[in-house]
Amino acid sequence: MLIHRWIQTALIAFVVVGGIIIHWERGSPFLQSAVAAPQAAIHNTPTRIVSLLPSLTEIIFAIDEGHRVVGVSDFDDFPHVVAQLPSVGGLINPNLEAIVALEPDLIVADQSHSVNGSVFRLRELGLRIEVFSVTTAMTFEDLYRVFKDLGRILDATEAARNAVQSMRRSIAEVRQQLSGVTPVTFYCELWANPIIAVPGGSFEGHVLELAGGDNIAASLLGRSPRIGTEFVLQQDPSVILLPGGGIVTGMASPEMIAARPGWKHLQAVEQGRVYTTHHAYFSRHGPRSVLAVQEIARLLHPELAWD
Numbered sequence: 001m002l003i004h005r006w007i008q009t010a011l012i013a014f015v016v017v018g019g020i021i022i023h024w025e026r027g028s029p030f031l032q033s034a035v036a037a038p039q040a041a042i043h044n045t046p047t048r049i050v051s052l053l054p055s056l057t058e059i060i061f062a063i064d065e066g067h068r069v070v071g072v073s074d075f076d077d078f079p080h081v082v083a084q085l086p087s088v089g090g091l092i093n094p095n096l097e098a099i100v101a102l103e104p105d106l107i108v109a110d111q112s113h114s115v116n117g118s119v120f121r122l123r124e125l126g127l128r129i130e131v132f133s134v135t136t137a138m139t140f141e142d143l144y145r146v147f148k149d150l151g152r153i154l155d156a157t158e159a160a161r162n163a164v165q166s167m168r169r170s171i172a173e174v175r176q177q178l179s180g181v182t183p184v185t186f187y188c189e190l191w192a193n194p195i196i197a198v199p200g201g202s203f204e205g206h207v208l209e210l211a212g213g214d215n216i217a218a219s220l221l222g223r224s225p226r227i228g229t230e231f232v233l234q235q236d237p238s239v240i241l242l243p244g245g246g247i248v249t250g251m252a253s254p255e256m257i258a259a260r261p262g263w264k265h266l267q268a269v270e271q272g273r274v275y276t277t278h279h280a281y282f283s284r285h286g287p288r289s290v291l292a293v294q295e296i297a298r299l300l301h302p303e304l305a306w307d
Contacts, residue, residue, distance in 0.1 A: 045155045046106035046128075050088055050099050052118070053110045055134045055286040056150070057082060060108070062287040063151055063159040071102045078280065078288070094118055100125060106153070110134045137203050137285050140171065140210075163287060170290045171210060174297050177304055183214035184300045186239040187232050187268070192252040194226045203285055211296035213239075233262050239300055240268040244279030251279075275299045 050071035051057040057076050060066055066079070074090050076082045086102060089095035093116065099107065107129040113119050114131060122129050130153060137143045144164045151160025188198040188208060198204045200218030208215055216235040217225065246253025254274040258264050268274055277299070281292035298306050 044105075046104075046153070048102065048104045048106070050102055050104040050107045051076070052088070052091060052094050052107065052113055053134060054078070054280075055284050056108045056110070056132060056146075058284070058286040058288065059147055059150055059163075060154070062163045063147065063154070063156045065150075065154045065156050065159070068154065070104060071099065092116060096121060096125070100127070104128075106130065108132065108150070111136060134285050138201070139203065139206050140167065140289070143203075143285055143289065167287065167290050171293055174212075174293055175210065177306070178212040178297065178301065181212055181301060181304070183212050184239055185214045185216055185235070185237045186241055186300065187216050187235065187237040188213075188241040188243070189245070189252060189257075190224060190243070191250055192256065193250070195229070196224050197227050197231075199223065199225050203289075204282060207282065207289060207292050208241075208296060210293045212300050213296065229260055229262065233266065236266055237268055238271075238273060240266070240274040241277055241296065241299070242275065243277045243282040245276040247276065248279050 047068055048070045049060065049065075049068045051060065051069055052073055054073060054076045057066075057069060057072050058078055060069055061079050066081070069082070069085060071086045071088045072082050073094065074087050076085075076087075086098065088098040088102070091110075091113070094113075096118075099122065105128060107122055107127055109119055109122075109129055109131050111131050111133050112135050119129055119131055130149075132146050132149060133142065134146055137146070144167070147160045147164050148157075151157040186208070188204070190196045190198050190204070197217035197220060198208065198215070199220045199222065200209070200215055201221075202223050205215060205218065209218075216232070216237050217227065220227070240254075240257060242252060242254065242257070245251045245257075246255070254276065257274050258269050263269055277295055278292065281288050281295060298304075
């Protein structure tokens, strides 16, 4: 029981850093999937914003409205200027007193914050809070809607549109480069113990597909499917991807992968194609998700002439 509780706590801490919130039900992790649309913009343009999610902070800065942000979560680390801003606690249990003390005229949160009552309590205090579906985004189109909504609320519709267009162009360039190329089979690991694979039905799976990969776990059910070591041995992928591997607590390093029983004989291990990738690019849904597509495409298809 104690071990099970430790696993729950550790996995929640890991995915929160990247911007994904995992909740637990009947002992299994799953991503909260309720959709909460932002409220109608009926207020003046906000000048003091508290962001409770790193992804939302990055989007605000990407649309050139970062000067309005006065407080962020404990897990915010980009852009680097946010290190100078007051922290208002974690993503699961934000510090309400710290938020009130900053006198915000807007708090931006993810729909996952509704689960623990944070949104309700903040509204009870008379604070304006807008809730977005970021961690449950399944595709870039879902993510672009968040840009659009924030742009509307912050009176920055043109900047939001420009940011989205830039992301679209970058992805289109990758897809053009991959035109006619056979997808490479890969295995991407989200967590080491228990072993959790990245499935197809997720934003991360969408990123991997855009990068020209053929996911051996694409058909697995759920957002965070547990797998056994035999599953990977049977599939024998050409590439193994480890977002944050060996750097982020709870993620396997390439050395740990090779040390698993039988895994040293996988073609990915034998051919030296076990790669650690940038954790925040991959797991934090936001403007830098495009960089994950670019990074992984280069790893999967080194034979192409990338710029």
